Amino acid sequence: MAIPSFVDRATLRVQGGNGGHGCTSVHREKFKPLGGPDGGNGGHGGSVIVRVDPGLTTLVDYHRQSQRRATNGQPGEGDHKAGANGADVVLAVPDGTVIADADTGEIIADLIGDGAEAVIAAGGRGGLGNAALATSARKAPGFALLGEEGEQRSVTLELKVLADIGLVGFPSAGKSSLIAAISRARPKIADYPFTTLIPNLGVVVAGETTYTVADVPGLIEGASLGRGLGHEFLRHIERCLAVAHVIDCATYEPGRDPLTDLDIIEGELAAYGGLEDRPRLIVLNKIDIPDARDLAELVTPELAERGWPVFAVSTKTGEGLPALTYAMADLVRQRRAEMPAPAPRVVLRPEPVASSAPAFTVKQMGDGEGGFVWRVRGEKPERWVKQTDFANPEAVGYLADRFTRLGIEERLLELGAREGDAVAIGAGDDPVVFDFAPQISSGAEILARRGDDQRLHDQRASVRRRRELDAEYHAAKAAAEGLPRDPKQSWRVDGDDLA
Structure with a gap:
């Protein structure tokens, strides 16, 4: 099965690295066999981080490999040697990627802007060694703490295209032709429905304003319910500042006319939800055909009554395109002025627990x-x-x-x-x-x-054996010579005097 080149949704299984265990060690050297605890701490496990890379436009890398794991922290060692921390795994994603928990649907982060990042699987903390656990009352702990396991979860990555103007309309309405005519984008153009299967972005310059236009694949009636490629592409309109309806005035399909097409697409946008506040533009396309020009002139007054600007254009001859691009630029400038400045890093994390909350x-x-x-x-x-x-x-x-x-x-x-x-x-x-x-x-x-x-406090076995042998030797020597036992040669082993 061929792997698609454009993927805007992927599910990942991610796991942070485990923390390294702390070390239990007692310092030993010549004439100082028990010099105190010197076990080092374990290293922290690496985390799985998602970061925006503006050079990417697809999530296809995560379609190929759906599991990512950070490395574990290393255990501590004696002589106060701490274990190395595990390396983080940084996953590059396109601008406008939404990350959600695959099991609960909770939004973890909505990444917008170059360098925006979020930790989606934190690494486990390393365990403390016995040197770090020593206190005045616990001078030589005979234990260390274990490292914590890294966080693991399934997450859903969903790309929502970032564009200023979203072009919507029926299949073969001329959206791809329009974006190719007003920008340097070169989408696939052909004379059959659903030629466009992935969103295309084009950069348009009108005067001193530069903005982006997204060519969203064709919608049909019932798209909000999943018909055709409905939900797969409707979500790419969510981030657009404005919506431009591209209407085919030269269609010969029965039951199709500009007013009906506009009502159907507006109904699908309303059913999908969340787009009511977006300003609209109406583009009556293909007026280079005589019948289409007559139809555009006929319906323009009725469309204008809805309060939306109407533009009659031809992507083939270029007629009406300059006025359309400048109108889009004016609308984009107005919307940008109304929108709050986006934060450079948008990361949604759980709220910290209040200090007054019970610990258990x-x-x-x-x-x-x-x-x-x-x-x-x-x-x-x-x-x-x-x-x-x-x-x-x-x-x-x-x-x-x-x-x-x-x-x-x-x-x-x-x-x-x-x-x-x-x-x-x-x-x-x-x-x-x-x-x-x-x-x-x-x-x-x-x-x-x-x-x-x-x-x-206890004596080592070798010391005990040596002292026992010394005590036996001196006792035997004193008995052989008939001398009384020398008190200086009495040794204590396990609390008992050895004569």
């Missing part, structure tokens, strides 16, 4: 048989759960301390939670479930004070 919520679930299930939701606790290595009891104890400081335990007690109730914390349908144990440390007590590395 607790909801009681279950029927109470055998204890309740308490569901805790909130950005901080859910993020902390993802950062925790549950294979490390000390890391679990640190997580419990964070929950206590945040007030989760106190809130559960206020709501009537009892020891042994299940507490589920985490996003989605697969949260982490804890047994509620108020005022009880979760496993870290086996490592003495929570967050304190017992290795700093």
